[in-house]
Amino acid sequence: MNEQPLRQSEGQEPILRTVDLRKGYTRGRGWRGKRQHVQSLQGIDLQVRAGQSLALIGASGSGKSTLARCLAGLERPDSGELWIAGRNCGYSSHSREFTQVHLIFQDCGLSTNPRFTASEIVSEPLLISHWGTRAERTDRAINLMKTVGLPADAAGRRAGEFSGGQRRRLAVARALALEPRVLILDEALAGLDLSTQGQMANLLLEIQQARALTYLWISHDLSLVLRLASEIAVMDEGRIVESASVREWFAGPRSPQGQDLLQASRAWRSGAER
Amino acid sequence: MASLLKVHDLTVCYGDRTERQIRAVSGVGFDLVEGEGIGILGESGCGKTSLASAMLGLLPRGGYVLRGSAVFRGTDLLTLGEPGLQRIRGAEISLIHQEPALALNPVLRVGDQMAEILIAHRRMNSKQARNEAKKVLEQVGFSVDSNIDQAFPHQLSGGQKQRVVIAQAIACGPALVIADEPVASLDAVVQMEIINLLQSLRKRLNLALILITHTPDILVPIAQRILVMYAGRIVEQGPAHQVLEAPLHPYTQGLLKCGLDLFPRESSVRPLASIPGEPPNLAALPTGCAFAPRCSDRMEVCEARAPIELHPEKTRDVWCFKYE
Numbered sequence: 001m002n003e004q005p006l007r008q009s010e011g012q013e014p015i016l017r018t019v020d021l022r023k024g025y026t027r028g029r030g031w032r033g034k035r036q037h038v039q040s041l042q043g044i045d046l047q048v049r050a051g052q053s054l055a056l057i058g059a060s061g062s063g064k065s066t067l068a069r070c071l072a073g074l075e076r077p078d079s080g081e082l083w084i085a086g087r088n089c090g091y092s093s094h095s096r097e098f099t100q101v102h103l104i105f106q107d108c109g110l111s112t113n114p115r116f117t118a119s120e121i122v123s124e125p126l127l128i129s130h131w132g133t134r135a136e137r138t139d140r141a142i143n144l145m146k147t148v149g150l151p152a153d154a155a156g157r158r159a160g161e162f163s164g165g166q167r168r169r170l171a172v173a174r175a176l177a178l179e180p181r182v183l184i185l186d187e188a189l190a191g192l193d194l195s196t197q198g199q200m201a202n203l204l205l206e207i208q209q210a211r212a213l214t215y216l217w218i219s220h221d222l223s224l225v226l227r228l229a230s231e232i233a234v235m236d237e238g239r240i241v242e243s244a245s246v247r248e249w250f251a252g253p254r255s256p257q258g259q260d261l262l263q264a265s266r267a268w269r270s271g272a273e274r
Numbered sequence: 275m276a277s278l279l280k281v282h283d284l285t286v287c288y289g290d291r292t293e294r295q296i297r298a299v300s301g302v303g304f305d306l307v308e309g310e311g312i313g314i315l316g317e318s319g320c321g322k323t324s325l326a327s328a329m330l331g332l333l334p335r336g337g338y339v340l341r342g343s344a345v346f347r348g349t350d351l352l353t354l355g356e357p358g359l360q361r362i363r364g365a366e367i368s369l370i371h372q373e374p375a376l377a378l379n380p381v382l383r384v385g386d387q388m389a390e391i392l393i394a395h396r397r398m399n400s401k402q403a404r405n406e407a408k409k410v411l412e413q414v415g416f417s418v419d420s421n422i423d424q425a426f427p428h429q430l431s432g433g434q435k436q437r438v439v440i441a442q443a444i445a446c447g448p449a450l451v452i453a454d455e456p457v458a459s460l461d462a463v464v465q466m467e468i469i470n471l472l473q474s475l476r477k478r479l480n481l482a483l484i485l486i487t488h489t490p491d492i493l494v495p496i497a498q499r500i501l502v503m504y505a506g507r508i509v510e511q512g513p514a515h516q517v518l519e520a521p522l523h524p525y526t527q528g529l530l531k532c533g534l535d536l537f538p539r540e541s542s543v544r545p546l547a548s549i550p551g552e553p554p555n556l557a558a559l560p561t562g563c564a565f566a567p568r569c570s571d572r573m574e575v576c577e578a579r580a581p582i583e584l585h586p587e588k589t590r591d592v593w594c595f596k597y598e
């Protein structure tokens with residue numbers, strides 16, 4: 001890594017910290033007959049302070065989602081350290097610390113069973129972690145649904161009846177169920193209508209303020225994350241190649257990969273203005 | 275130029291024929307000439323996919339055409355019946371979906387699934403079809419030595435998959451391609467490549483293209499005309515640059531503002547622009563203008579009756595009382 005890690009305020013343990021995190025996959029034979037090993041994370045050193053809003057950007061395949069899954073305990077890194085709120089989570093993806101980190105990804109709302117009711121979907125994480133009685137869980141689910149702006153009568157409706165935007169709201173409500181401190185939003189707003197995207201982004205910003213959450217925004221849509229994050233990290237081929245404040249970065253990315261990304265998104269926009 | 279497709283009063287519903295019926299498309303009409311590129315713009319749930327599916331007889335279970343016609347080269351697609359549609363689908367009209375993975379058979383090599391289409395529609399033998407498949411794959415930007423025809427879909431990136439889907443769509447030389455959110459699942463750089471590819475194919479092959487999307491940006495290189503849909507109806511249509519630069523309907527205005535305001539001006543975290551509220555419930559549409567609950571220009575008349583087609587300028591149609 002050629003840049004200093006993200007600034008860490010004095011004496012405060014970062015909420016997320018990784019040291020030389022590595023993860024690889026062996027893929028089946030490619031169509032040209034090779035058996036491929038892909039090193040998706042090649043030594044990630046990342047520090048995220050509590051309350052921070054960090055954008056993680058990079059071309060597709062650069063390892064963003066792999067990192068997200070490792071940070072959320074959904075996947076086990078091959079080597080390196082992962083510290084959550086000052087505790088080493090080692091390689092056990094069962095570590096309790098992972099309840100503090102919740103990953104929302106693009107199709108999470110769609111992959112839920114369409115026959116589940118909204119309150120079942122939202123309260124499922126509570127059920128899994130043996131939280132409260134059934135009535136308490138339902139109660140909490142209804143409260144969470146209110147928080148994310150779903151109508152009161154939504155609780156009994158089935159997932160399949162919700163619009164794309166509403167399903168995303170459900171996913172956020174579900175993500176908040178166990179009161180995590182960090183939300184990782186992996187393309188969480190991708191594919192939404194612009195207006196819904198704006199509404200969701202604003203909702204997430206409000207929730208962040210109200211609950212002092214830490215956000216890790218992962219997206220290929222620069223125009224969006226640059227509006228939502230205050231710091232930025234650029235990934236390329238499994239490494240973080242640049243990190244800066246959004247303000248500095250937008251004025252002039254230092255890494256060539258960062259420059260490419262900014263240019264591509266500008267070209268698109270200026271094309272649109274023609 | 276010769277007319278290719280004439281859609282008239284197309285109305286598509288879901289559910290039983292009672293009051294709970296969902297009216298996904300209401301009285302939509304438009305014309306398309308050979309080689310023309312049009313964009314259909316609208317938020318999700320406004321009926322874009324239902325419109326496309328209805329024309330190709332691909333409505334999901336529970337969906338049906340209540341009335342209307344879609345005359346393609348003199349044949350009404352809506353009354354044609356499945357055998358006739360099968361002859362047209364993939365041969366004269368092809369459809370590109372948002373999710374390329376769904377359009378590809380996971381257990382067949384790319385070249386083989388393309389060959390299947392060619393054998394079915396163009397009566398080639400398997401050797402001819404395989405060679406032709408390679409040629410078409412080249413047209414969508416795969417180099418000959420990539421041997422992409424030997425790949426299985428899961429070995430491809432999202433952008434590569436969508437290229438293969440496009441290759442399938444053009445393989446039989448269709449006159450019309452309907453692309454339903456073709457780049458929604460791809461990243462920004464790849465989106466641009468795919469849109470540029472569609473545009474260059476459209477020019478080279480004189481394809482008519484209906485590009486369906488919820489993001490106005492991607493219409494710019496392709497669409498000559500834009501239809502804006504809201505709650506199953508067309509609310510505005512006109513030449514693309516006029517609609518994008520000087521939208522008339524309050525909905526179009528709001529939609530375009532959301533898009534443009536995304537890019538940071540001073541790079542600090544702040545709320546984004548959005549249109550308040552959500553599209554209406556299609557099972558209980560208001561009597562007046564469907565956009566009224568979200569419209570800041572709403573007047574009394576808007577809630578009393580449905581807006582009629584108005585022409586504030588010669589080339590433009592808008593369904594809004596502001597222009598009465």
Ligand SMILES: Nc1ncnc2c1ncn2[C@@H]1O[C@H](COP(=O)(O)OP(=O)(O)O)[C@@H](O)[C@H]1O
Nearest residue numbers: 025027038040059060061062063064065066067
């Ligand atoms: N489960 C997996 N099996 C095999 N390869 C994978 C898997 N997940 C990710 N990869 C590979 O790891 C690399 C990084 O992928 P990913 O983390 O999804 O990147 P991004 O989210 O930045 O697009 C890619 O080359 C991808 O193909």
Ligand SMILES: Nc1ncnc2c1ncn2[C@@H]1O[C@H](COP(=O)(O)OP(=O)(O)O)[C@@H](O)[C@H]1O
Nearest residue numbers: 288298317318319320321322323324325334336
């Ligand atoms: N299979 C279905 N069953 C019932 N209603 C449906 C179905 N598919 C779509 N609809 C209804 O039709 C409306 C329009 O959907 P769709 O045509 O997919 O819109 P778009 O493509 O613009 O997102 C939706 O709001 C939904 O209410």
Ligand code: SF4
Nearest residue numbers: 563566569576594595
């Ligand atoms: S008809 Fe009235 S409510 Fe509808 S868009 Fe026009 S001004 Fe707004």
Ligand SMILES: [Mg+2]
Nearest residue numbers: 064065066186
């Ligand atoms: Mg990813």
Ligand SMILES: [Mg+2]
Nearest residue numbers: 319322323454
């Ligand atoms: Mg659709």
